[in-house]
Amino acid sequence: MTPSFPCLAAVFVLTLSTSNLSACSFRPLYGGEAFTQLPGLKITRDQTRVDYLIENALQDFLGAGRSPYHLYLDSKSRSRSLGLSEKGIARQYVFEIRTQYRLENTQGDILLQGDVFEETLYDSGPDPYIQISGESAAETQTAEAVAERLVRKIAVTLRKSEAGLLQP
Numbered sequence: 001m002t003p004s005f006p007c008l009a010a011v012f013v014l015t016l017s018t019s020n021l022s023a024c025s026f027r028p029l030y031g032g033e034a035f036t037q038l039p040g041l042k043i044t045r046d047q048t049r050v051d052y053l054i055e056n057a058l059q060d061f062l063g064a065g066r067s068p069y070h071l072y073l074d075s076k077s078r079s080r081s082l083g084l085s086e087k088g089i090a091r092q093y094v095f096e097i098r099t100q101y102r103l104e105n106t107q108g109d110i111l112l113q114g115d116v117f118e119e120t121l122y123d124s125g126p127d128p129y130i131q132i133s134g135e136s137a138a139e140t141q142t143a144e145a146v147a148e149r150l151v152r153k154i155a156v157t158l159r160k161s162e163a164g165l166l167q168p
Contacts, residue, residue, distance in 0.1 A: 038154065039065030045073040050097055053140055057147030068106045071154075075099040075146075079135055082121070095120050095138035097146050103154060112157040118145040 039062050045051040051073060058071075075097055082092040096119040103112040120142040122134040 037065075037067050038069065038158075039063040039067060041067040042070045043073060044070065046075065048075065048077075050077045050139060050143055051075050053143030054097075054099065054147050054150075057144045058150065061147055061151050069111070070104045070106075071150075072102040072104070073099055074101075077139070077142075079138070091124055093122055093124055093135070093138070095122065095135060095142050097142045099146050099150070101150060103157070111161065112154060114153070116146050116149050116153070118142050118149065120145070 041062055043055050043058060045055055054073060054075060077097045079093050079095045082094055098115060098117045100115045102110055104110055120138040122138040124131045124134055
């Protein structure tokens with residue numbers, strides 16, 4: 001069976017469009033000289049479970065290495081009820097993490113600072129184990145979302161720095 005003309009045309013157009021990306025100086029966000037120096041990013045954090053989970057997720061995203069950058073984290077977290085059932089029992093909760101961060105280079109210059117907020121919804125049941133298990137899973141999921149957002153913000157900042165678009 002031979003491929004149809006529309007199929008071949010689609011492949012040709014796709015190939016042509018992707019080859020033109022390099023001609024227009026397209027560069028992926030997670031590339032470039034500065035981003036390759038992020039593996040092994042030194043992280044200073046508090047000694048809470050949430051901070052540990054964020055650090056772990058960052059290390060998973062970035063990998064091992066020796067980085068000239070230092071990231072300072074200060075996280076606050078809480079779990080709160082979204083309301084009560086008709087029997088007066090909380091069944092749905094939201095887990096929130098707000099992290100203030102600061103990225104510095106080896107000279108101590110602040111390259112990026114700000115805060116990140118993420119939240120995850122989870123359900124609870126009558127058994128205390130279900131509450132603990134749900135909150136623990138929500139902590140992990142929210143910490144991973146915070147880490148992913150931090151990596152994106154850092155990648156954008158480093159890309160802008162490479163392009164000379166950041167003001168000193």
